[in-house]
Amino acid sequence: MASVKADAGTISYREAVAEGIAREMRRDPAVVCLGEDIGAAGGVFKTTAGLFAEFGPQRIWDTPISEQAIVGAAMGAAMTGIRPVAEIMFSDFLACCWDYLANEIPKVRYMTGGQVTVPLVIRTANGGGLGFGAQHSQAVENWALTIPGLKIAAPSTPADVIGLMASAIRSDDPVVFFEHKGLFASKGLLPPEGHLVELGKAAVVREGTDVTLVALAYTVPIALAAAERLAAKGISTEVVDLRCLIPMDMTTVLASVAKTSRLVTVEENPHQAGWGATVVSVVVDEGFQLLDAPVRRVASANVPLPFADALEDEVMPTVDKVVAAAESVANF
């Protein structure tokens, strides 16, 4: 067995990463992992703990600190038919191999007229809240959203980590898989073997009638906490966990807005060009008549993430900020 040490029926988000990978590796010998410190060390976040012991050095490959070589080699391997799962330790480091994410991996299928697929997963630890400073904390899911040709998953629960990991590894298209550092310690239900969450299917994680909060990954628990507070104020809040940015499940979002007629996006990426802007643009374009109030976006401030926790709290989305935004549209 891989890393599952949890009590019967529960698993942490951190353990779910290794469990999700292990399930696919048992199922498909073409799945291999590569990345920095993922082998015997089990990953700096322990998200690959147990994999090396179970699958050995022929399937779990430690790499030097060479983000371009990791992702470029994973691409070349994927085009021969194996299914690499490449880890980029911190999502900020995606910038070190951005050529492959922006120019190579997402373009090759299109550029070659569909000759090839790139069945590749790039996993990365994303987001702030842990005091790691500006180069190890940024939420960068919106970087990937600028690129046609990638798919993007960002789970908020252990069950979704496992279910989306299965879909990502089985996908013939490249998937950037954002694991949130702030969620690693959280626990949830251990899903049964074979659990699969389709890429591009949002989840309504709380039903409500007055306002829709659309959240992703770390902001899902923030939105749920805000919904509790709003309920005490008499505001019924629906929370949509987007789960993926590409494909983006606007059908579910629009259905929710049809119910509530009010929308707030809750994003951890910076406000400028954050994914909420895309959500809002589609709602305004396709669902303008559904809205009874202006839309609001709660996102991180347009600064590098500061170090001191007092400053970090100031610029990141918080329950207070979400409550205030939701109240403002509910009372509009």
Added chain:
Amino acid sequence: MEASLYRMVRLIRRFEERCVELVRSGDIIGGIHPYIGQEAIAAGVCAALRFDDIITSTHRGHGHVLAKGADPIRMLAELCGKVTGLNRGRGGSMHAADFSKGIFGANGIVGAGGAIATGAAWAFLRQGGGDKVAVSFFGDGAVSQGVLLEAMNLAALWKVPVLFVCENNGYATTLTVSESVAGTICGRASAFGIPSSTVDGMDAAVVFEAASAAVESARRGEGPAFLECLTYRFDAHHTWEHKARVRYRPAEEEVSGRLRDPVEIAGGRLDPAERESIDEAIEALLDEAVAFATTSPAPDPSTALDYLYGSAVLP
């Protein structure tokens, strides 16, 4: 072997010359990076490869793509942006590919193919039992790209069957090697413990011999090898220079650099009658290619979004 090497060198030369004409006539939009002068390298290296080996190529990639076995007719149609092209008109000169022939694509990003080829070679090792190799072609400009150094380090660490082929034509666009490369080109390979050699890149037979030795050692499991091929680019960095009149090479060098011509070197070893019959067959093939390319239909604009994803993206 001499005849087949000559045939490929000559085919690439004439293909490129026809391309330059088609750029002038407007049939090839966007221009090309002509491979003229460097043909012996693609011909010699690819002659050492099997059908199931793979290559990554460069912005100056026509020669590699042809030498690895792509159909010149569909290749030319691709350069003309036609739906009958190798990539259905989605790629063009810098992205021509034919995965069915192990051609993992020309590539517009300098040095990027090094990591892709390393990864493919790593996968070959993993797939077990086979002895396929990967070859990454790149120019002297790429030896200053970080990704190539990362790839060489990884390839050596993991002992994967990849051959790095540096085509040293003396210029990274307009900058000379002496102005852009500190140390030596082969010194980069030595730093990673990768065996390297420098050979005459104007003689396809010499390149073939050196590449064969490197490829065979990779097949035996001895890890990566590095080949520096000395060559000279006879034409512009890009056909745009024909209009822009960028001047950076001394006139006397442009004359002396062309004195050793890969076509003449390879052709000089053949019986003149045999050479003539090869030449005639190539002209007939290229006439057919030009006719096919210029009369093929353009892609239907309604298909502009096709081929991005392997599976549907909209829920």
